[in-house]
Amino acid sequence: MKHLPSERHTLSILVDNEAGVLARIVGLFSARGYNIESLTVADVSDNHEVSRITLVTNGPPPVIDQIMAQLDRLVPVHKVVDLTDWGPHVEREMALVKVAGVGDKRVEALRLADIFRARPVDTSTASFVFEVSGSTEKVNQFIALMREVGLVEVARTGVVAIARGAEAV
Structure with a gap:
C-alpha cells in the first residue's frame, strides 16, 4: 500500500x-x-x-x-x-506574547504589534504582554518575529472553529 x-x-x-x-x-x-x-x-x-x-x-x-x-x-x-x-469554516486562535526589551527593540516590538493588530494588555518599562488573535499562521508569524526582538514567553488558547453559514453543523 x-x-x-x-x-x-x-x-x-x-x-x-x-x-x-x-x-x-x-x-x-x-x-x-x-x-x-x-x-x-x-x-x-x-x-x-x-x-x-x-x-x-x-x-x-x-x-x-x-x-x-x-x-x-x-x-x-x-x-x-x-x-x-x-466546507467553509472560520478558525481563530489567541495568544498572549511576552516581549522584553528597551530602546530600539521596544520600538520595533510596538511597530510589529501594530502591523499584526496585536494589542498590549500589560506593559512595564522593560516588557510588554501582547494579545494577538487570528489564524494559526498569523499567530505563528507574530511569535516568530517577536523572537527577534526579545520574546520571553508565550501562552496560546488553541484553535476554535465554527462552520460558516446560517445552519448549525
Missing part, C-alpha cells in the same frame, strides 16, 4: 458536559498513537449540559475517517463534524 500524505483536520465534537469526557476522548487518541495539535473545550448550551471540543489533528484520510468513527461511537459524544471536509 502506498504512503498517503498527512492532512491537517479540524474536528468539532459536541459532548455531554460532564467529568471524564475529555479524558475519554484524549485517551482514544493516546491509545491509538494519534497526535492532537490543538484542543479547546467550552460549555456551549444554556443549561450547561453540552460542551464543544475543537480538536486539530493530522493524518492521512483513512486515519481521519477512523478517528471520526471511533469518536462517534463514544457514549458521551452527540455529534462529530470534520470542519475541514464539511
